[in-house]
Amino acid sequence: xxxxxxxxxxxxxxxxxxxxxxxxxxxxxxxxxxxxxxxxxxxxxxxxxxxxxxxxxxxxxxxxxxxxxxxxxxxxxxxxxxxxxxxxxxxxxxxxxxxxxxxxxxxxxxxxxxxxxxxxxxxxxxxxxxxxxxxx
Amino acid sequence: xxxxxxxxxxxxxxxxxxxxxxxxxxxxxxxxxxxxxxxxxxxxxxxxxxxxxxxxxxxxxxxxxxxxxxxxxxxxxxxxxxxxxxxxxxxxxxxxxxxxxxxxxxxxxxxxxxxxxxxxxxxxxxxxxxxxxxxx
DNA sequence: GTAGAAGTTGAAGCGCACTCCAGGTCAACC
DNA sequence: GGTTGACCTGGAGTGCGCTTCAACTTCTAC
Numbered sequence: 001x002x003x004x005x006x007x008x009x010x011x012x013x014x015x016x017x018x019x020x021x022x023x024x025x026x027x028x029x030x031x032x033x034x035x036x037x038x039x040x041x042x043x044x045x046x047x048x049x050x051x052x053x054x055x056x057x058x059x060x061x062x063x064x065x066x067x068x069x070x071x072x073x074x075x076x077x078x079x080x081x082x083x084x085x086x087x088x089x090x091x092x093x094x095x096x097x098x099x100x101x102x103x104x105x106x107x108x109x110x111x112x113x114x115x116x117x118x119x120x121x122x123x124x125x126x127x128x129x130x131x132x133x134x135x136x
Numbered sequence: 137x138x139x140x141x142x143x144x145x146x147x148x149x150x151x152x153x154x155x156x157x158x159x160x161x162x163x164x165x166x167x168x169x170x171x172x173x174x175x176x177x178x179x180x181x182x183x184x185x186x187x188x189x190x191x192x193x194x195x196x197x198x199x200x201x202x203x204x205x206x207x208x209x210x211x212x213x214x215x216x217x218x219x220x221x222x223x224x225x226x227x228x229x230x231x232x233x234x235x236x237x238x239x240x241x242x243x244x245x246x247x248x249x250x251x252x253x254x255x256x257x258x259x260x261x262x263x264x265x266x267x268x269x270x271x272x
Numbered sequence: 273g274t275a276g277a278a279g280t281t282g283a284a285g286c287g288c289a290c291t292c293c294a295g296g297t298c299a300a301c302c
Numbered sequence: 303g304g305t306t307g308a309c310c311t312g313g314a315g316t317g318c319g320c321t322t323c324a325a326c327t328t329c330t331a332c
Contacts, residue, residue, distance in 0.1 A: 051242070057235055079257070083247060087247060100232060
């Protein structure tokens with residue numbers, strides 16, 4: 001299967017502008033062109049773009065993605081370095097998850113606090129509405 | 137306890153410039169000033185800054201942090217809305233963690249792949265070093 | 273054969289969250 | 303009382319990751 005840039009954008013969830021941008025900065029090897037000079041993306045291109053998207057989602061900086069891409073072009077002998085990049089990045093992702101979890105604890109604590117405050121407020125309002133009960 | 141801007145920066149892990157920036161954009165109520173016009177941060181200021189830092193770490197956009205800050209200035213009657221903001225943001229954080237986990241799976245899969253490739257490479261190198269074994 | 277949609281290029285622009293700079297004030301120490 | 307260093311202000315600059323623009327070409331359908 002082959003895809004126009006619009007189809008590739010649709011399938012990867014990236015914009016056509018981003019596809020051209022990724023090509024320009026060297027994340028993507030220039031795809032084939034049709035007789036009219038238009039880009040023609042292959043399934044392999046899309047697979048690679050999907051993987052890039054995963055890396056982006058995890059916050060890998062573009063310069064690191066570029067290094068990875070360049071190594072890939074240079075073939076199987078760069079597998080060691082590529083693995084190393086991914087292992088390093090995985091450590092970053094794990095750290096990030098741990099960080100988010102710890103912030104989540106704070107968030108939960110705060111939300112519980114607000115629950116308490118709001119319950120107290122509601123109780124005071126009920127008391128104000130039925131003042132005869134207030135001293136009971 | 138009170139703190140100079142440098143001490144506040146040190147304790148919160150933010151830069152001096154960022155502290156002034158946060159104040160300028162309304163994340164932080166202008167702290168007290170000493171006789172020479174210098175900022176004097178209180179413990180309450182630092183506590184608030186710590187919380188802001190948590191929110192930033194979880195990727196809350198500054199415009200949302202600002203909304204939260206403005207509500208806080210307006211007092212206890214805004215507790216409901218503030219809780220709502222935190223609850224919404226908590227959902228975002230949970231989603232983000234799930235996303236990272238799913239990317240982590242891809243990362244692990246890729247790394248396993250590289251392990252396999254590298255093992256095969258090593259095996260071929262051993263075979264090349266002792267060719268008489270290659271046919272055994 | 274002409275309109276309109278989709279594609280091309282190089283370059284400029286944007287939103288975010290800071291970060292840095294120039295030029296000045298103030299307080300503390302020698 | 304002179305120097306040093308921390309702090310002040312308003313405003314400009316930065317890096318990242320796109321996004322938009324202008325001007326042009328090409329294909330498709332009527």
